[in-house]
Amino acid sequence: MTMRIRLLSLLAGAALLGMSACASDKGATKAEQPVAQAPEQEPSELEQRIAEQATGSQPGKVASIDADENKLVLSPYSPAAGEAELTLEDQTPVFRGGEQVSMNPEEALEEGSDxxxxxxxxxxxxxxxxxxxxxxxxxxxxxQEQLRGGGAGEPKA
Known part of the structure; x- marks a missing residue:
């Protein structure tokens, strides 16, 4: 009986290791998802690390930002998506042109910011x-053109 429990424990541990290895392989999952890329912008090393850690990204316009309530409301460019409410931490890096410009989104952004x-x-x-x-x-x-279907003569992204 003790041997069977140890064997089951080993099998369960191996299965968990396998699942965590699959879960950490986000590259394949992200590569399959169509995402509109910002052209001609070289992200900083920090921005690249954040992008790799993120489970997703969403382009759009800032509908509202409230640091007191740690809330950002985003109006996505995607026509099918509705406004999204996201949680902000006390310090969240903000980038422009690949360079970090702030750790305080409320100071760096305003309603309507792309x-x-x-x-x-x-x-x-x-x-x-x-x-x-x-x-x-x-x-x-x-x-926005990519998300609408490619724009004038461009292939759909």
């Missing part, structure tokens, strides 16, 4: 913002 929000999904709670990239007007326009 952004790409990197977030971490959480069960039963709004997603947590890991970082925010401010988009240049041309980047925002190109992403």
């Amino acid at each position: 952004v790409n929000v990197y977030y971490q999904s959480r069960a039963g709670e709004p997603p947590l913002v890991l970082g925010i990239a401010i988009l240049e007007p041309e980047q925002a326009r190109q992403i």
Whole structure:
């Protein structure tokens, strides 16, 4: 009986190790998801790390931001998506042109700002913002065209 319990414990441990290895292989999962990329912007090393840690990113316009309530409301560019409420931490890095410009989104952003929000999904709670990239007007326009189906003569992204 003790031998059977040890064997089951070993098998359960091996299964958990296998699942955690699969779960940590986010590259394959992210590669399969179509995401509109901001053109001609070289992200900093910190922004790249945040993007890798994030379970997703969403381009859109800031609908509202409230640091007192740790809340960001994003109006995504994607026509099918509705406004998204996300949770901010006390300090959240904000990037522009690949460089970090602030740790305080409320100071760096305003309603209507074009952004790409990197977030971490959480069960039963709004997603947590890991970082925010401010988009240049041309980047925002190109992403919106990609999401609408490619724009004038461009292939659909």
